[in-house]
Amino acid sequence: MSARDGLQNEKVLVPTDRKIALIDRLSACGFSRIEATSFVSARWVPQMADAAEVMAGIHRKAGIRYTALTPNLKGFEAACAAKADEVAIFGSASEAFSMANINCSISESLERFKPVIFAATEARIPVRGYISCVVACPYSGAVAPDAVARLARDFLAMGCVEISLGDTTGAGTPETVEAMLKAVLQEVPEQVVAGHYHDTNGLALDNIEASVALGISVFDAAAGGLGGCPYAPGAKGNVDTVAVNRLLTRLGYHTGLDAVLLSEAAAFARGLRAEI
Ligand code: HMG
Numbered sequence: 286m287s288a289r290d291g292l293q294n295e296k297v298l299v300p301t302d303r304k305i306a307l308i309d310r311l312s313a314c315g316f317s318r319i320e321a322t323s324f325v326s327a328r329w330v331p332q333m334a335d336a337a338e339v340m341a342g343i344h345r346k347a348g349i350r351y352t353a354l355t356p357n358l359k360g361f362e363a364a365c366a367a368k369a370d371e372v373a374i375f376g377s378a379s380e381a382f383s384m385a386n387i388n389c390s391i392s393e394s395l396e397r398f399k400p401v402i403f404a405a406t407e408a409r410i411p412v413r414g415y416i417s418c419v420v421a422c423p424y425s426g427a428v429a430p431d432a433v434a435r436l437a438r439d440f441l442a443m444g445c446v447e448i449s450l451g452d453t454t455g456a457g458t459p460e461t462v463e464a465m466l467k468a469v470l471q472e473v474p475e476q477v478v479a480g481h482y483h484d485t486n487g488l489a490l491d492n493i494e495a496s497v498a499l500g501i502s503v504f505d506a507a508a509g510g511l512g513g514c515p516y517a518p519g520a521k522g523n524v525d526t527v528a529v530n531r532l533l534t535r536l537g538y539h540t541g542l543d544a545v546l547l548s549e550a551a552a553f554a555r556g557l558r559a560e561i
């Protein structure tokens with residue numbers, strides 16, 4: 286569950302102390318993992334330039350893994366120095382998005398990720414692998430399920446402990462998400478798969494329900510439904526954590542989250558927009 290995906294796309298910089306206050310509020314909600322920030326180029330994503338300060342300022346709660354995105358070794362080293370409990374590499378099933386987001390092809394990205402995974406493994410830091418554009422690419426249109434499945438297989442073979450499937454543009458429907466997941470599940474077990482659905486077309490919750498039916502039990506969400514991706518023009522926010530908690534509870538799952546504290550954290554997140 287992320288603060289990062291919500292905050293990276295805000296037009297005006299959210300002050301560091303407000304980011305820290307949001308993460309501290311989320312820490313009280315019962316999460317086992319919070320994606321706090323990303324160690325990326327400040328020229329590419331100025332909103333994340335304070336990654337080290339955010340990691341240093343949060344009040345860590347026992348039992349929570351505070352995670353960060355790391356596109357390359359430079360990012361990993363900074364995340365390691367900032368004591369990230371888990372890191373995430375992020376690739377794409379679409380060549381055009383890979384180029385736009387991390388300035389390299391898919392195969393070049395795999396070469397860049399190898400030393401990150403190697404260093405993380407040495408340091409006993411788990412690595413999550415994000416795959417963007419699992420349904421559609423904002424630049425090149427529909428993405429074939431096989432392209433997603435291939436990358437998921439590569440990430441797992443390289444040592445990722447979890448693969449998060451990103452419907453970056455929010456174009457996915459239960460049908461297209463199901464087709465994509467069925468292809469992915471031919472290559473990797475459902476226990477290592479997470480769903481990361483943006484809510485551009487209001488279908489993220491339906492897509493989660495379709496994923497649950499296929500055995501997926503980990504979902505990313507952003508407090509207050511903030512965010513998007515700076516390199517996916519028009520992509521609306523991530524699915525709102527409050528709505529995901531409500532859905533999963535209604536489906537009979539125990540999320541371990543405090544719904545009242547979560548609503549307060551979501552209101553705080555939305556309020557950040559009004560403040561800046
Ligand atoms: P590049 O320009 O090819 O990299 O960018 P470079 O190696 O040539 O370096 C360029 C400059 O960046 C240099 O600085 C480096 O030192 C610096 P300069 O010499 O010009 O002053 N640099 C760094 N600085 C800090 N941390 C680093 C780092 N690496 C290089 N780690 C790069 C390649 C990957 C760095 C760049 O493209 C980048 O930072 N991209 C990040 C884009 C991003 O954060 N996108 C949003 C997150 S992904 C997402 O939202 C999708 C997701 O939510 C899932 C979904 O929804 O699909 C995960």
Ligand code: MG
Pocket residue numbers: 290451453481513514523
């Ligand atoms: Mg995202």
